[in-house]
Amino acid sequence: MKKPIAESRTVQSRLVLPANTNHIGTIFGGNVLAYIDEIGAIAAMKHSESTVVTASIDSVNFVSSAKTGDVLNLEAIVTYTGTTSMEVYVRVSAHNLLENREQLTTESFLTMVAVDEEGHPKPVPKVYPETPEEIRLHETAPARKKHRIRKAKLR
Numbered sequence: 001m002k003k004p005i006a007e008s009r010t011v012q013s014r015l016v017l018p019a020n021t022n023h024i025g026t027i028f029g030g031n032v033l034a035y036i037d038e039i040g041a042i043a044a045m046k047h048s049e050s051t052v053v054t055a056s057i058d059s060v061n062f063v064s065s066a067k068t069g070d071v072l073n074l075e076a077i078v079t080y081t082g083t084t085s086m087e088v089y090v091r092v093s094a095h096n097l098l099e100n101r102e103q104l105t106t107e108s109f110l111t112m113v114a115v116d117e118e119g120h121p122k123p124v125p126k127v128y129p130e131t132p133e134e135i136r137l138h139e140t141a142p143a144r145k146k147h148r149i150r151k152a153k154l155r
C-alpha cells in the first residue's frame with residue numbers, strides 16, 4: 001500500500017504562556033522539543049494507522065526565540081518510509097499576531113517506528129511525494145537515514 005505525504009500532514013498552534021517561558025520571557029527549548037515529539041508522533045500515527053515510538057530526534061537548532069504571547073505554529077509530514085520506520089519533518093515558527101510577524105524557530109527530523117502490542121517493530125505503508133518540496137525532502141531522506149544509523153552505531 002502507498003499513501004501520499006499530504007495525508008500525514010498535521011498542523012498545531014500553541015499560545016506561548018508565562019508557564020512555558022524562562023525569566024527573560026522566551027520559551028524553554030525542552031517545551032518545544034516535547035511539542036515536536038508530539039506532532040511528529042501524530043503525523044506518523046496518521047500515516048501508519050498504528051502505535052508509534054520515537055526512535056530518534058535529529059539535532060535541533062533554535063534559530064530564533066518565541067516570546068510570551070507569540071503563537072507557535074507547528075507543521076509535520078512523513079517524508080520517507082523504511083520497512084518499519086518513518087522519517088517525519090517538523091517545522092516550527094513563532095507568530096507575533098499583534099505585529100503580524102512570523103519567524104522560523106526550528107526545523108527537525110524525527111524517526112518514528114510503528115510497533116505492535118508487544119512493542120516490536122511492524123511494517124508501514126510506503127509514502128510518496130507530490131509537490132517539489134515533498135520530492136526534495138523524500139529524495140534526500142536516504143542520506144539522512146544512513147547518517148543516523150552510522151551515528152547510532154558509534155555509541
Ligand SMILES: CC(=O)SCCNC(=O)CCNC(=O)[C@H](O)C(C)(C)COP(=O)(O)OP(=O)(O)OC[C@H]1O[C@@H](n2cnc3c(N)ncnc32)[C@H](O)[C@@H]1OP(=O)(O)O
Pocket residue numbers: 053054055056081082083084085086111113115119120121148149152
Ligand atoms: C526511553 C523513552 O521513553 S524514549 C521515548 C519513546 N521512545 C521509545 O520508548 C523507543 C525505545 N526504543 C525501542 O523501542 C526500539 O529501540 C525501537 C522500536 C525504536 C527499534 O527497535 P529495534 O529492535 O532496534 O528494531 P530494528 O533494529 O529492527 O529497527 C527498526 C527500525 O528502526 C530504525 N531505527 C532503530 N534505531 C534507530 C535510531 N536510533 N535512529 C533512527 N532509526 C532507528 C531502524 O533503522 C529500522 O528502520 P526500518 O525498519 O525502516 O529499516
